[in-house]
Amino acid sequence: MEHSLTNATARVPAKSRLKPDTFPIHDVTCTVKSNEQINGEYYLLILSAPSEILDCRPGQFFHLLCPSKGGGNPFFRRPMSIYGYFPASGELHFLYKVVGEGTRAMAQLETGEGLKVLGPLGTGFTIQDGWQNLLVVARGVGLATLTPLAQEALQRGLNLTAICSARSPEMLMSVDRFRELGANVILVTDSEGSSGVENLERMIEAQIAQSGIDAFYTCGSNRLLKLLQRLGAQHGIPGEIALEQQMACGIGMCQCCVRSLRRGGKIIHERVCKEGPVFDLQEAMEW
Amino acid sequence: MEHSLTNATARVPAKSRLKPDTFPIHDVTCTVKSNEQINGEYYLLILSAPSEILDCRPGQFFHLLCPSKGGGNPFFRRPMSIYGYFPASGELHFLYKVVGEGTRAMAQLETGEGLKVLGPLGTGFTIQDGWQNLLVVARGVGLATLTPLAQEALQRGLNLTAICSARSPEMLMSVDRFRELGANVILVTDSEGSSGVENLERMIEAQIAQSGIDAFYTCGSNRLLKLLQRLGAQHGIPGEIALEQQMACGIGMCQCCVRSLRRGGKIIHERVCKEGPVFDLQEAMEW
Amino acid sequence: MVDIAVKLGSVELKNPIMPASGTFSEDLAGVFDLDLLGAHVTKTVTPEKRIGNPTPRVCEVQGSMLNSIGIPSKGASHFVREIIPVYEIFSPPLIVSISANTIDEFARICEKVSVPGVAAIEVNISCPNIEEDGKAFAMRPSTTLRVMKGLREVTDLPLWAKLTPNTGETPDVARAAESGGADALVVSNTLLSMAIDVKTRRPKLGNLMGGLSGPALKPIALRMAYQCAKAVDIPVIGCGGIATVEDVVEYLIAGASAVQVGTATFTNPMVMPHLIEELRAWLFAEKFQSVNDLIGSVRDDEAADSVVFMEAAP
Amino acid sequence: MVDIAVKLGSVELKNPIMPASGTFSEDLAGVFDLDLLGAHVTKTVTPEKRIGNPTPRVCEVQGSMLNSIGIPSKGASHFVREIIPVYEIFSPPLIVSISANTIDEFARICEKVSVPGVAAIEVNISCPNIEEDGKAFAMRPSTTLRVMKGLREVTDLPLWAKLTPNTGETPDVARAAESGGADALVVSNTLLSMAIDVKTRRPKLGNLMGGLSGPALKPIALRMAYQCAKAVDIPVIGCGGIATVEDVVEYLIAGASAVQVGTATFTNPMVMPHLIEELRAWLFAEKFQSVNDLIGSVRDDEAADSVVFMEAAP
Ligand SMILES: Cc1cc2nc3c(=O)[nH]c(=O)nc-3n(C[C@H](O)[C@H](O)[C@H](O)COP(=O)(O)OP(=O)(O)OC[C@H]3O[C@@H](n4cnc5c(N)ncnc54)[C@H](O)[C@@H]3O)c2cc1C
Ligand SMILES: Cc1cc2nc3c(=O)[nH]c(=O)nc-3n(C[C@H](O)[C@H](O)[C@H](O)COP(=O)(O)OP(=O)(O)OC[C@H]3O[C@@H](n4cnc5c(N)ncnc54)[C@H](O)[C@@H]3O)c2cc1C
Ligand SMILES: Cc1cc2nc3c(=O)[nH]c(=O)nc-3n(C[C@H](O)[C@H](O)[C@H](O)COP(=O)(O)O)c2cc1C
Ligand SMILES: Cc1cc2nc3c(=O)[nH]c(=O)nc-3n(C[C@H](O)[C@H](O)[C@H](O)COP(=O)(O)O)c2cc1C
Ligand code: FES
Numbered sequence A, B: 001m002e003h004s005l006t007n008a009t010a011r012v013p014a015k016s017r018l019k020p021d022t023f024p025i026h027d028v029t030c031t032v033k034s035n036e037q038i039n040g041e042y043y044l045l046i047l048s049a050p051s052e053i054l055d056c057r058p059g060q061f062f063h064l065l066c067p068s069k070g071g072g073n074p075f076f077r078r079p080m081s082i083y084g085y086f087p088a089s090g091e092l093h094f095l096y097k098v099v100g101e102g103t104r105a106m107a108q109l110e111t112g113e114g115l116k117v118l119g120p121l122g123t124g125f126t127i128q129d130g131w132q133n134l135l136v137v138a139r140g141v142g143l144a145t146l147t148p149l150a151q152e153a154l155q156r157g158l159n160l161t162a163i164c165s166a167r168s169p170e171m172l173m174s175v176d177r178f179r180e181l182g183a184n185v186i187l188v189t190d191s192e193g194s195s196g197v198e199n200l201e202r203m204i205e206a207q208i209a210q211s212g213i214d215a216f217y218t219c220g221s222n223r224l225l226k227l228l229q230r231l232g233a234q235h236g237i238p239g240e241i242a243l244e245q246q247m248a249c250g251i252g253m254c255q256c257c258v259r260s261l262r263r264g265g266k267i268i269h270e271r272v273c274k275e276g277p278v279f280d281l282q283e284a285m286e287w
Numbered sequence C, D: 001m002v003d004i005a006v007k008l009g010s011v012e013l014k015n016p017i018m019p020a021s022g023t024f025s026e027d028l029a030g031v032f033d034l035d036l037l038g039a040h041v042t043k044t045v046t047p048e049k050r051i052g053n054p055t056p057r058v059c060e061v062q063g064s065m066l067n068s069i070g071i072p073s074k075g076a077s078h079f080v081r082e083i084i085p086v087y088e089i090f091s092p093p094l095i096v097s098i099s100a101n102t103i104d105e106f107a108r109i110c111e112k113v114s115v116p117g118v119a120a121i122e123v124n125i126s127c128p129n130i131e132e133d134g135k136a137f138a139m140r141p142s143t144t145l146r147v148m149k150g151l152r153e154v155t156d157l158p159l160w161a162k163l164t165p166n167t168g169e170t171p172d173v174a175r176a177a178e179s180g181g182a183d184a185l186v187v188s189n190t191l192l193s194m195a196i197d198v199k200t201r202r203p204k205l206g207n208l209m210g211g212l213s214g215p216a217l218k219p220i221a222l223r224m225a226y227q228c229a230k231a232v233d234i235p236v237i238g239c240g241g242i243a244t245v246e247d248v249v250e251y252l253i254a255g256a257s258a259v260q261v262g263t264a265t266f267t268n269p270m271v272m273p274h275l276i277e278e279l280r281a282w283l284f285a286e287k288f289q290s291v292n293d294l295i296g297s298v299r300d301d302e303a304a305d306s307v308v309f310m311e312a313a314p
């Protein structure tokens, strides 16, 4: 886990960093291009965004200042993974599930309204030089977090297989998006009985045997975490997982967003907003 | 100062009062019919209101739950005199000046929106049986408070003269309304030099000499209060004044809205929301 | 039908919602049927006539309010003669709030208001008093104990001690009130605060400082209610910032057996009857048979005991 | 040009805006030029490594927040070796916040962080400590005096005592800190509070209770800043709920010579540089030559002296 990742904010800032035009974190008001419900629970928010905030890495997130709408009055910002970033068209996409006050308010945003976003934040996924075959296994909103990996794989000419898991086929999002990005998509659902751990394990083992897998990427499910940790250990395949934790500042100051990790035989705390949200798969702990 | 005024809430409630259909104070959501700026500072708000809240007395007020609009978030309700109440057409009118957070929010109300109003509240003006010639002297928003007196005088077939004072002629509101209600309107303004105390005194003395005055009614100005107290004492003419004070509850519970009054050789405190806002002219103290 | 009756020692309430002292009077009978309430709580009355503080007596702060009313009072005799009889026509228990500057005066007024028609006496020990150089009795365990003992001697009526948030010793004060003979605790009164008008540079209250009430007070008073419920065996009555049914439920879960609603009535005079109905509906939806099953049901077992009485943050 | 420089004893600030401890780190340099600030204040560091409290460590309450971070710390040695040097590249004075469980440990860490590059030491005496059965030093005048005296002996750097709102004795504690050798007071830390999730019936914080900060704290901390400014001759630094330039001005009028901004940075990371510009603009519009003319200019002369130290409400 070295390479490409030039996440400036993860290190102590050098003096040169303090020049006004080089601050890597931006707090800007974007304009809502569209905000549509794509199925029962999920919304797709498309913002028109200035190019300086679109220099993102897959796995990074933005901290969104939800409006006081829909009766609520969310106080903190809400962290949201970058579902898509498009410097060419000046677009920033979020895929989100309505769960509480903040996301309820977000769902009320209308085209043309402003939304303050802070970012890009956190440390994203790494793809090591020489890797060829990447496997993404995700469920729920985790799919949003992992989709930009396919964009990066496409740019770099790598093979990416995405196993997308959901309760029922109607719940599967971002499958089209993954396909558009040239990923090899496998759908598994609870309702069809295909999302069980045994079935996944069989499919992954087959893939390892067939073309090999250089790295696992996952997010959002304890069950998937355990499975991939086991397979990774067995086959010596590295992996990464994006974790969630409640956030206040989003930029590393408040220490509220820590998660426990296993490292060097000890349990340590790291900040999801700063060292994370992406962590080494084997270091991650069930929750 | 006895008569007609059947302000139920001013007395301890009798058991019969506790039956659900006889509560004199209503908390209802009215619909905005219109809300228009009528000159630089003043707005006229017309609400569509249920008839049960339109059994009002001149001088009474409503307690308005201003919306969280225009960036503000007013916490308390805001007291506003009834500018007009029309059971027949189901309308309730307020004339207000934009001064702070609450009135700024009110000014943003649009046709069709709801506004919660509590009332009618307080003890209004009294018109004693046998009185024929009433004199109203008012300035600023005080005109709003006094206008319904003209409505009452018209209904009772009494003569009412309204001396309306303002900084400049453009600022004079409710003059048309007074005229509509058959009042004899006299305009005085600072810009024309006609609003000085000497001029007012001369006009009032002339009226006393000519047709006589049975009672004074005023509101809103220390200068007018002093003048009328003096003339009232000299000529033995009774009078009433509507006073203002900041309010929390508006119905007599919190004791925040007291004003000092001279009564029986002592200085006493009375609640503007309950015993007031209308008080005896001679008891009122400058502020 | 969900049972929402609660017992506060010997005082039975048909529901756990009652007004907070100083934010209620018989004037509210002009708005709804006061028989709906769990109890009636009067404005604090003092032995002698008091004029109260200079105006402005209230101001707004971000989503809440400050007050420095100063307990204007017509005195105890007037109260017993004129006010108590007004409540004869109502069925809920009448709780009379009293305060005084010295323990002697406190005992005197306590005796005076121990009359038929009064169900319990709420002892407002959260006001500055002259014996303790301006500090309220409820700021310290020692003075709380002394005043409660003094009152316990002169009345057989239940005594509810009303605590103040202006202290760092809430659990100790709660235990002192219990030892002194309190039958219940009301938690809490307002928190000393200030606001300044930046244009005039004058304090927004005539009295310079005043008490914070409303939503901003809720997390503080809820913490106190929780601490008190852990510290004593007598019932705790939650008070501070309650405006929604979730607020009521939060206090009950924390261990309060009933709640008082103050500031919310100013902006929404119908709030108490609404809360009663909403509480019933909430309990029904959550499948509770009785409100008593909710009281004190906080799931705090996973947190270390040691932090329960932690007195400072973070 | 309006002069907005202030002096806090020997520490000179080019403007009166600085971050509050625990709500700031060098990470903010990713957002704006930290040289703009009046000073830099580090997260409280403890002598030894501490892991901090269980999550969730923060929650929202009506327009404000609670936290129980629990001061995770890599210990004083790591701090001196790794963190202090980071600030060498910045020009504003560096204020190091320290805390400890006993007076001895406090003295030890105070000595340890008294190194070049540190302009002043902020003494966080608002945390529970084991010597005083879980009470913070700043809850009582006696313990405040003792700890400040202990620190005064071991360092020549200016000492800023950070007070707690979890007390009923603010003016006494302020005077004790001054007597003990404090060069300035920071007023204040967070107020012990609680929130419960009504669905799960669990406390919203892993640690059960935590500190209230943000707008709800403002009227309380402003009152304390005012009381402290009246009580002592050393400078007072206001802290609590500051989010707008009016908030800054309110604290300065009340007598604070500078302010710290905490929670507001979480929702608006650019708030401090904005406040600096807005303060300059406000002073200009109100025709002040210097911010020093605004400090302590509250027009409280019309209120009786006696109420100034009133400790309870209403
Ligand atoms: C790095 C990161 C990336 C994320 N990306 C996405 C995404 O792409 N799509 C998506 O739908 N969701 C995502 N989440 C989860 C999302 O942040 C929460 O669903 C959201 O904050 C809930 O806010 P609420 O007000 O609707 O819910 P409430 O339950 O009302 O929120 C209360 C508080 O808890 C916090 N909170 C609640 N759930 C979570 C959670 N799962 N993670 C972190 N904080 C939480 C809120 O931020 C808020 O502070 C992400 C979380 C993290 C940490
Ligand atoms: C009985 C009564 C009748 C009134 N009738 C009218 C009317 O018909 N038209 C009109 O324009 N105004 C009237 N007023 C004044 C009106 O209530 C205030 O202008 C209004 O409350 C200001 O609110 P704000 O938020 O805009 O101002 P802010 O200054 O932001 O208000 C801050 C606080 O002070 C209170 N306050 C400010 N000014 C006054 C005031 N003059 N009187 C009482 N409280 C005040 C507010 O209610 C609020 O609680 C009346 C006041 C009273 C007491
Ligand atoms: C205007 C006002 C007057 C009050 N008067 C009294 C009083 O006389 N006696 C008393 O014990 N508490 C008094 N209180 C405190 C309330 O009873 C209550 O403890 C406090 O307001 C917190 O509850 P709330 O947030 O629901 O208002 C008063 C509060 C307000 C706002
Ligand atoms: C997340 C968080 C962590 C904090 N950590 C510390 C700390 O380590 N040391 C300290 O003295 N104060 C700490 N505080 C208190 C703040 O410095 C400040 O006193 C308080 O938050 C009030 O200011 P505010 O309302 O502007 O946030 C912390 C506050 C928050 C919200
Ligand atoms: S959210 Fe503040 S450190 Fe991560």
Ligand code: FES
Residues within 6 Å of the ligand: B246, B247, B248, B249, B250, B251, B252, B253, B254, B255, B256, B257, B258, B271, B272, B273, B274
């Ligand atoms: S406003 Fe409450 S008593 Fe008048």
